[in-house]
Amino acid sequence: MTVAGTNLGVGILHGAPIVAVVGELQGWTWCPRCRGELRGDGSRVECEACGFVCYASSKATAGALVEDGDGRVLLARRALEPFKGRWDIPGGFLDEGEHPLDGVRRELLEEAGLEIEPIDFLGIWMDRYGGDSTAEATLNLYWTARALGGEPRAADDVDDLRWFPRDELPPPNALAFENVPFVLAAWRARHERS
Secondary structure, eight states: OOBTTOSTTSOOOOSSBSSOSOOTTTTOOBOTTTOOBEEEOSSEEEETTTOOEEEOOOEEEEEEEEEOTTSOEEEEEESSSSSTTSEEOSEEEOOTTOOHHHHHHHHHHHHHOOEEEEEEEEEEEEEEESSSTTSEEEEEEEEEEEEEEOOOOOOTTEEEEEEEOGGGOOOGGGBSSTHHHHHHHHHHHHHHHO
């Protein structure tokens, strides 16, 4: 089981596991191709009738902590559930086969109207897309970045964008997703060390 803060050495943060034990394939009974009965467990199912096989996996996302010249970070307020009205790090799900750096650039253009340059890889955090145990597991990759062009404007599934100084970030109960406070803490700690 993955525990909060396992993020490639950025720092161990103590707390309860943030990835629930309900798997992606739990409850799968019938084949989506031929309607035959599926056999397997929570990590793999197979249809003996047509040969369909599916593996459970975390869904990859990419996000960027865009910094301005004053050391502030750009956060996006979510316009849709899950966590509607809470602050989030701009980013989103990768398209199938999409390189994470291409995905983070696409997401920032879609959500914030910004062309960005990723600078440093901050880390990987596990989470769930939603607030209950049936939500999809996510594998969240984060970079620091700077804006190359465009003017910040809320679009897509974002209804507001705001620059936050490191010492004035929203409290954890105003943030979307369990991983976001940990990512912001790692970002802040990196700046304090430099």
